[in-house]
Amino acid sequence: MPYRVAIIGAGIISRNHLNAMKQMTALRAVAVADIDEMRGRTVSEEYSIAYYDNYREMILTEQPEIAILALPHFLHEECAVWCAAQGCHLLLEKPMALNIQQCDAILEAVKAAGVKLMVGHTQHYWPANLQAKALIDSGELGKLIAIHDTRHVYYFSDSRPDWFLDKEKAGGGIMMNLGAHSIDKIQWLTRSRVTKVKASLSYEGVRGNVEGSGCIFLETTKGVTGIVVQSGYAGVPKDETELIFERGMIRLISARGVWINRVGQYVMLEPQVSSDPFVLQFEDLLQAIEQDAETDSSGEYARSVIAALEAVYRSDETGVEQTVDGE
Numbered sequence: 001m002p003y004r005v006a007i008i009g010a011g012i013i014s015r016n017h018l019n020a021m022k023q024m025t026a027l028r029a030v031a032v033a034d035i036d037e038m039r040g041r042t043v044s045e046e047y048s049i050a051y052y053d054n055y056r057e058m059i060l061t062e063q064p065e066i067a068i069l070a071l072p073h074f075l076h077e078e079c080a081v082w083c084a085a086q087g088c089h090l091l092l093e094k095p096m097a098l099n100i101q102q103c104d105a106i107l108e109a110v111k112a113a114g115v116k117l118m119v120g121h122t123q124h125y126w127p128a129n130l131q132a133k134a135l136i137d138s139g140e141l142g143k144l145i146a147i148h149d150t151r152h153v154y155y156f157s158d159s160r161p162d163w164f165l166d167k168e169k170a171g172g173g174i175m176m177n178l179g180a181h182s183i184d185k186i187q188w189l190t191r192s193r194v195t196k197v198k199a200s201l202s203y204e205g206v207r208g209n210v211e212g213s214g215c216i217f218l219e220t221t222k223g224v225t226g227i228v229v230q231s232g233y234a235g236v237p238k239d240e241t242e243l244i245f246e247r248g249m250i251r252l253i254s255a256r257g258v259w260i261n262r263v264g265q266y267v268m269l270e271p272q273v274s275s276d277p278f279v280l281q282f283e284d285l286l287q288a289i290e291q292d293a294e295t296d297s298s299g300e301y302a303r304s305v306i307a308a309l310e311a312v313y314r315s316d317e318t319g320v321e322q323t324v325d326g327e
């Protein structure tokens with residue numbers, strides 16, 4: 001019998017989860033909840049699942065084994081704690097919560113209920129990222145020395161929901177949202193955790209009160225250094241990671257592929273054929289549930305991303321380097 005899955009939040013990311021479930025026999029989407037009736041009903045009709053305007057009513061009525069939480073960041077804690085107490089395994093979208101106190105409340109609720117929690121760090125499933133990780137692990141280019149991660153995307157478009165640009169609701173701007181992916185990508189690729197950061201942010205966006213760019217210098221537990229530069233202002237979109245080793249370099253564009261450089265020029269590697277990243281993510285969650293194991297996007301891991309981001313905001317405010325709490 002497939003696991004019954006309910007999804008909370010019928011926004012942009014909900015379709016990635018629902019499309020992935022359509023490709024799987026082990027999962028069956030049964031219902032969606034959204035306070036925006038039009039959005040909720042549209043998704044409900046498109047995927048032939050029930051619609052609720054209240055997620056608690058949906059969980060109590062449908063009794064799903066798994067709840068997917070695809071909500072604005074300020075609702076992650078409240079919803080995860082409540083759904084865990086109802087006995088649902090959780091796939092909680094990134095970033096885990098607004099701060100580490102909220103992460104701890106979620107971790108406690110999950111432990112008390114004996115359910116599994118996976119946080120949607122989808123970087124772990126992009127084929128190019130997996131290819132780059134295998135190359136790092138192979139040791140072919142020697143020791144990994146440094147990472148340079150750049151992301152440019154226009155962050156203040158009219159189509160971006162208002163809550164993303166409200167510090168209280170989103171926890172921050174481009175760094176909290178897309179910086180979470182960069183911190184995660186660096187930690188996951190290097191199998192280490194960010195220990196200290198020096199960061200500087202800017203607040204020049206045309207909407208809201210969140211940062212529109214940031215520059216972070218960081219170091220990990222393995223001594224790998226990293227620079228993350230993100231800009232949400234007008235410009236040319238870019239999402240590129242360069243990895244510098246003892247004996248060469250790797251260029252990673254998550255959506256496109258991997259290039260390797262040993263002798264002065266980059267050569268693209270044969271792209272890997274892989275399943276939909278959201279299918280791979282569900283497969284990991286199912287394995288964790290069935291084998292009583294943790295994924296590498298566990299609550300404890302996702303908390304480390306929030307701890308690093310908190311250090312980023314502290315460093316910008318104080319102007320000095322910060323260590324990452326809890327490391």
Ligand SMILES: NC(=O)c1ccc[n+]([C@@H]2O[C@H](COP(=O)([O-])OP(=O)(O)OC[C@H]3O[C@@H](n4cnc5c(N)ncnc54)[C@H](O)[C@@H]3O)[C@@H](O)[C@H]2O)c1
Pocket residue numbers: 008009010011012013014033034035036039055069070071072073075093094095120121122161177
């Ligand atoms: N993994 C990824 O690559 C990725 C990509 C995009 C977004 N996300 C994350 O997914 C989450 C959702 O992002 P999004 O872009 O889909 O946002 P969105 O604003 O498009 O969707 C959020 C939905 O939640 C609904 N909602 C608000 N309050 C609610 C409540 N109390 N009960 C039920 N529904 C409620 C809203 O009406 C909206 O439809 C965020 O955590 C975001 O960071 C992850």
